[in-house]
Amino acid sequence: MTADGPDPRSADTEGDRSGRSGSPRNVPALLLGLRQERFSGTVRLFGAPGGTIHLRAGLIHAIETPGTPSVESALLKSGRVDDESWAAGLSAVRDTDGLGAALVARGSVGAAELEVVCAGTVFEGAFALAVGGPGEWETGDPAPTVLSRYGVEPQSVAEETTRRLALVSRLWGSPAELARARALPAGRPDVPAERLPHRYLGLLALANGRRTSRDLAFASGRGLFGVMVDLIRMNGLGLVQWEGRAPAGRPSTAPRVVGDGRVPAPAPSPVPTAHLPRRVPGGRRAGHTPDGARPSGGPEPTAPQAGL
């Protein structure tokens, strides 16, 4: 679900509106195509994790995936709605799109509050699907779930997802790798507990070396992206470390960011300058560019000659 997908293969397939399926890479483009068609229904993705994207008139009104808490989980886990109200709301629903309205009508949750949770869950779901990687997809009929009242443009979702992936990649590294890492509290935090935000304390209480970011998101009723970013920052503060196969926290993050760009650059420069003056003077220009010309190789400067 990133913004840079090529043309959808799907949009020009047969005209009927459901029952189409296709290959993975172009889901954002598929959604843009469905937006133009004002498609109402579901797009089911079969990845790890898969998920279901609920569309109404082409706008994304909900995304459900095992990768991040659904609206139901977010509402119940956070205590905004209790189990009884949820069950009563379910029984009051008349049509597939009415659950959210039923909850608001019963006074179980405020309309604005519900909309914030719903829209937030759309972005979290898109991020979780993107972290999970591509899979097959198929379109289908509308299915009941709690829908955002207004929906979100697929373009906005794709752009935001790209931004979030880039942020996690910059701060930590591969988002997929971070998704597999299991956090546990580090021995000696650098910051006293009373100065930590509630979010951090909540995650610290739940992190036990068995839970991934996704598990912590479900345990706390928060979104995957928010939990990931908090864990990265907590790792930086020495509050949590990574358990098991995932590389140990701080040493792995620093070289990952710095190393790619800077380490190769300074190393080769002193080597060629020491040798070039002794060789053919005309070969100097070509000798500058390929830094692979090591002194221990053949003394004959084959590359400069080829360059001439």
Add this chain to the structure above:
Amino acid sequence: MHAHSSATSSAPLVDVLASLRERVMGVSESVLSTADGLLVAADTDTAQPEAIAALAAATLGLGARMAQQADAGSLRDVVIRCGGGQIVVLSVGDRALLSILGDEGVDVAALQRESPAIVEELLALLAADVPS
């Protein structure tokens, strides 16, 4: 992987159970028990393994009776869906049971995909229990 001592050979079983958490998103704990409810091996955090083991036997027994009464064919597994999680109990051969505990978002499709392989791996390890 021979059963040199039946009491100390649960580590490979625990490894298989722990791998469930890697293979299926949302699985948090799992318990392997005998068909009559005794604990064999567990990968648990807060759940009481002995209690889960005993309840697994009762759960699957009830499920089988219900399946029989409803004339619904042979029992595959018992799924318990709750507000904050799901529990799946399935049999591992004739003599063992596997209880899988997950959160409410557990990847059910992945669980269905992976559980036959898990059962097979457990069966292979448990086969050493039977003197041939």
